[in-house]
Amino acid sequence: MSMDLEFRRIVLGKYMDSTLHYCLQCSRCNDVCPVNEVSDGAYNPRSVILNAYLGLKENLIGKPNNIAVWGCQICDTCNLTCPQDIELTDIFYIVKNLSVQAGEAPEYYVIQAKAILESGKAIPLQTAIERRRSQMGLPEVPTGFEDDVKIILKETELEEKLSKY
Amino acid sequence: MSEYKLFAGCVIPNRLPFLELASRKVFEKLGVQTSDAPFSCCPDPVGFQSTDKESWLALGARNLCIAEEEGKDIVSLCNGCTQTLKAVQYDIARASELEKQRISDILAKVNKEYKGSITVKHFVQVLIEDVGIDKIKSMIKKPIELKIACHTGCHYARPAEVMNWDDPEHPIYLRQLVEACGATPVDYEEEVLCCGAGAGNAKPEYGLGVLKRKLDSVISAGADCICVVCPACFTQFDTQQRALSKMVEKEYKIPVLYLTELMALGMGFTPKDLNLKYHGVKTKNIMEKIGL
Numbered sequence: 001m002s003m004d005l006e007f008r009r010i011v012l013g014k015y016m017d018s019t020l021h022y023c024l025q026c027s028r029c030n031d032v033c034p035v036n037e038v039s040d041g042a043y044n045p046r047s048v049i050l051n052a053y054l055g056l057k058e059n060l061i062g063k064p065n066n067i068a069v070w071g072c073q074i075c076d077t078c079n080l081t082c083p084q085d086i087e088l089t090d091i092f093y094i095v096k097n098l099s100v101q102a103g104e105a106p107e108y109y110v111i112q113a114k115a116i117l118e119s120g121k122a123i124p125l126q127t128a129i130e131r132r133r134s135q136m137g138l139p140e141v142p143t144g145f146e147d148d149v150k151i152i153l154k155e156t157e158l159e160e161k162l163s164k165y
Numbered sequence: 166m167s168e169y170k171l172f173a174g175c176v177i178p179n180r181l182p183f184l185e186l187a188s189r190k191v192f193e194k195l196g197v198q199t200s201d202a203p204f205s206c207c208p209d210p211v212g213f214q215s216t217d218k219e220s221w222l223a224l225g226a227r228n229l230c231i232a233e234e235e236g237k238d239i240v241s242l243c244n245g246c247t248q249t250l251k252a253v254q255y256d257i258a259r260a261s262e263l264e265k266q267r268i269s270d271i272l273a274k275v276n277k278e279y280k281g282s283i284t285v286k287h288f289v290q291v292l293i294e295d296v297g298i299d300k301i302k303s304m305i306k307k308p309i310e311l312k313i314a315c316h317t318g319c320h321y322a323r324p325a326e327v328m329n330w331d332d333p334e335h336p337i338y339l340r341q342l343v344e345a346c347g348a349t350p351v352d353y354e355e356e357v358l359c360c361g362a363g364a365g366n367a368k369p370e371y372g373l374g375v376l377k378r379k380l381d382s383v384i385s386a387g388a389d390c391i392c393v394v395c396p397a398c399f400t401q402f403d404t405q406q407r408a409l410s411k412m413v414e415k416e417y418k419i420p421v422l423y424l425t426e427l428m429a430l431g432m433g434f435t436p437k438d439l440n441l442k443y444h445g446v447k448t449k450n451i452m453e454k455i456g457l
Binding site: 034072077087106110116122123139141142149 | 173175176178179180217218323324325333362366374378
């Protein structure tokens with residue numbers, strides 16, 4: 001097992017002056033994590049923080065089972081509970097973003113990102129719902145964002161980041 | 166009360182229009198004025214932020230710019246949209262000069278400039294601060310005498326430093342609003358537990374596991390139904406109880422009401438006016454219980 005310095009630099013980049021250094025590994029995050037409980041520990045936020053902090057990328061990315069990273073559902077319960085005020089979910093976003101680029105994201109996330117790329121919305125409108133809306137007397141769903149979304153996502157190179165799917 | 170830009174999101178307008186209907190009816194009755202705008206996806210704080218933070222930040226900032234151009238605050242019907250828009254403001258405020266410049270360069274491509282000049286509110290906050298409990302109570306013609314499990318959901322008040330609203334561990338405002346409708350909020354152990362929708366995105370069994378823990382707690386407290394303020398929680402409760410029943414071979418069928426549906430019923434709208442027929446878990450039994 002070796003330290004990936006570039007990975008560690010990315011993780012600590014934003015947090016060098018912050019609290020990550022002071023993680024006590026006290027495991028309060030695991031205690032309150034609902035997914036840690038239902039997954040019998042397969043998802044372990046304490047361990048994600050430790051591996052991210054130490055730069056042990058291979059323990060998080062490139063594993064056959066991506067639950068170690070993707071078990072997190074961003075319920076923010078660990079953030080609220082951490083006695084050291086570590087913003088755990090902010091670290092998880094960094095790790096997940098890298099996992100996406102490595103081609104390891106669960107299908108749900110890829111489908112959603114492609115929907116936003118194509119239509120500007122995670123959940124695009126359907127004809128049946130349009131009909132239902134008009135039966136209910138609801139106004140049409142506003143449009144006019146589509147071109148802006150395409151331009152912005154071209155700039156952030158989202159398509160390239162999703163190239164492995 | 167000044168007019169808000171209505172941020173209805175993706176899920177409500179495009180999948181659950183009956184929730185938009187109830188919300189618009191309630192806003193109209195209470196004098197909450199809103200107007201629409203060409204907002205894109207907020208985008209989803211759980212999904213899209215996990216996929217690519219920079220894309221999430223830039224699209225969220227563009228949405229904020231649109232409301233800023235009109236000088237109007239945003240009222241959101243969804244926890245997720247509220248959290249994204251507030252978190253984008255929070256992140257940009259804390260970003261380095263380099264990061265700020267990057268976002269500003271991206272926005273310049275679509276002729277937008279982010280100022281950070283507006284406030285984003287969850288609709289519960291507007292109901293509490295702009296309308297007030299007393300006025301809402303005075304509008305309730307038909308008290309909804311049900312025992313209700315209040316579920317605020319994760320992104321309603323967490324993370325506390327971003328949301329800066331209500332108590333994240335003991336949320337009080339949803340309870341007050343449910344009470345104002347003549348209902349009784351029940352105490353249950355798992356009130357602040359997540360609905361499990363997010364975990365289900367990675368592995369369905371995990372989502373159902375969290376849902377089970379939540380519903381068992383709701384049932385043992387003797388609640389007639391669950392009241393929610395987020396379409397992701399609504400969908401999880403309303404559509405996944407069937408899958409959970411199958412998985413654990415025990416029937417779960419607790420009805421779910423959106424807060425604005427509950428309020429609209431209290432204001433005298435009928436289940437038919439509100440199209441409650443589109444709920445997955447049928448509301449017939451609880452409607453009979455209150456004589457509707």
